[in-house]
Amino acid sequence: MKHMARTQGSHSDITGPRVRAAALKLFARGGYAAVSMRAIAAEVGVQAGALYNYTPDKQSLLFDLMSAHMTELLDQTPDGSDADPRAQLHSFVDFHIRFHADRPDEVFIAYMELRNLTEENFARIEALRRQYEDHLEDILRSGVSSGVFNVRDTKIVTLAIIAMLTGVNTWFRAGGRLSLDEVVTQYWDMVRKAVGA
Amino acid sequence: MKHMARTQGSHSDITGPRVRAAALKLFARGGYAAVSMRAIAAEVGVQAGALYNYTPDKQSLLFDLMSAHMTELLDQTPDGSDADPRAQLHSFVDFHIRFHADRPDEVFIAYMELRNLTEENFARIEALRRQYEDHLEDILRSGVSSGVFNVRDTKIVTLAIIAMLTGVNTWFRAGGRLSLDEVVTQYWDMVRKAVGA
DNA sequence: GTCTATATAGTGATAGAC
DNA sequence: GTCTATCACTATATAGAC
Numbered sequence: 001m002k003h004m005a006r007t008q009g010s011h012s013d014i015t016g017p018r019v020r021a022a023a024l025k026l027f028a029r030g031g032y033a034a035v036s037m038r039a040i041a042a043e044v045g046v047q048a049g050a051l052y053n054y055t056p057d058k059q060s061l062l063f064d065l066m067s068a069h070m071t072e073l074l075d076q077t078p079d080g081s082d083a084d085p086r087a088q089l090h091s092f093v094d095f096h097i098r099f100h101a102d103r104p105d106e107v108f109i110a111y112m113e114l115r116n117l118t119e120e121n122f123a124r125i126e127a128l129r130r131q132y133e134d135h136l137e138d139i140l141r142s143g144v145s146s147g148v149f150n151v152r153d154t155k156i157v158t159l160a161i162i163a164m165l166t167g168v169n170t171w172f173r174a175g176g177r178l179s180l181d182e183v184v185t186q187y188w189d190m191v192r193k194a195v196g197a
Numbered sequence: 198m199k200h201m202a203r204t205q206g207s208h209s210d211i212t213g214p215r216v217r218a219a220a221l222k223l224f225a226r227g228g229y230a231a232v233s234m235r236a237i238a239a240e241v242g243v244q245a246g247a248l249y250n251y252t253p254d255k256q257s258l259l260f261d262l263m264s265a266h267m268t269e270l271l272d273q274t275p276d277g278s279d280a281d282p283r284a285q286l287h288s289f290v291d292f293h294i295r296f297h298a299d300r301p302d303e304v305f306i307a308y309m310e311l312r313n314l315t316e317e318n319f320a321r322i323e324a325l326r327r328q329y330e331d332h333l334e335d336i337l338r339s340g341v342s343s344g345v346f347n348v349r350d351t352k353i354v355t356l357a358i359i360a361m362l363t364g365v366n367t368w369f370r371a372g373g374r375l376s377l378d379e380v381v382t383q384y385w386d387m388v389r390k391a392v393g394a
Numbered sequence: 395g396t397c398t399a400t401a402t403a404g405t406g407a408t409a410g411a412c
Numbered sequence: 413g414t415c416t417a418t419c420a421c422t423a424t425a426t427a428g429a430c
Contacts, residue, residue, distance in 0.1 A: 015396095034230040047396065047397060049397070049398080052425070052426080152386070156384075159368055161361075162364075163361050163367070164361040164364070167357060170360070183353070186349055186353050186354075190354065190391040193390045194390050212413080212414095234407080235404085244414065245407085246409090246414075247413065247414050249406095249407070249408080
């Protein structure tokens with residue numbers, strides 16, 4: 001026996017995660033400003049007022065999603081500080097493409113909804129993004145130092161590589177013409193050539 | 198003598214362009230869904246009702262901005278079908294970076310507000326964007342045919358180059374560390390290497 | 395913890411005066 | 413061509429019943 005019929009909606013103890021999942025899906029599909037708390041509540045299967053047991057307000061819902069995404073990105077970024085720069089860069093390209101391909105909604109929100117954060121929340125997310133960029137730039141700089149990369153301006157190349165790799169999410173679909181392995185191979189080929197490795 | 202004082206707002210005959218300019222600025226800053234017709238009217242210096250002399254609705258305002266931008270992009274894309282592929286690609290990179298750097302608000306809207314278009318309007322804008330991508334892919338294919346480019350999959354490289362170049366807009370500011378000439382030089386260097394030219 | 399009901403404010407769009 | 417006034421609706425967030 002599982003549960004008796006209930007007269008007043010769900011009393012599941014995992015409503016919190018379901019609220020975040022619903023917000024993630026709807027924000028990615030329609031945009032933060034265009035998605036109402038009522039729409040999120042309907043997706044979860046509760047009334048709008050019930051959401052406020054899980055988030056103080058709509059802004060916190062957005063910030064929590066973006067913050068969790070960026071933190072996970074940084075936590076899972078391969079370290080490999082003992083490998084040579086070329087292997088580190090290959091590892092970074094591989095990781096970036098796969099991590100982002102696995103989380104299209106999170107990535108979309110992280111790039112599109114920055115302007116809907118409050119000033120303070122925006123600064124926190126930007127600091128995390130900056131950390132990620134700095135990690136790639138460190139790899140490039142060490143490769144330039146040891147002479148295996150031929151790069152004029154590591155900052156520009158950092159931003160160019162990240163923009164190129166993140167662009168995969170605008171067109172890649174699992175089950176499409178190309179497998180993720182093939183995508184990684186071809187982007188690594190371009191990155192490798194671009195840095196002169 | 199210019200004008201007598203007026204008791205009821207502006208009667209300028211260029212209100213139409215000013216409405217589009219205000220919408221462009223505010224959509225780029227706050228996002229289509231978050232910007233009200235009243236806010237646009239305030240930016241222009243009229244009351245909300247007056248806007249409807251210049252646009253049938255808010256959606257048309259967004260579509261017109263995006264459509265005009267994409268049409269101008271296609272109109273100004275260098276032809277150069279008589280030049281060799283390497284020169285054509287260089288010309289494309291130079292054009293793309295400068296055209297987009299000149300129009301940060303238009304570019305931002307064209308990428309961020311696609312999901313706020315109606316289905317029909319979205320299809321029209323996508324067709325224009327596709328035309329632009331096809332132009333670059335044609336250059337890459339002709340270079341592969343004549344053996345001056347070493348590219349495995351022209352479609353992927355097309356999308357990677359456009360993502361990389363458009364990414365310039367997220368950080369470039371006139372008067373910053375780098376001039377636009379230097380940016381063009383460095384991105385052309387990366388593109389050139391990536392296609393093996 | 396979820397419900398219903400509500401406070402307060404804002405939305406896109408239209409009508410009719412001038 | 414712009415104004416004022418308004419319609420019908422939706423928004424976020426809160427209060428109190430259960």
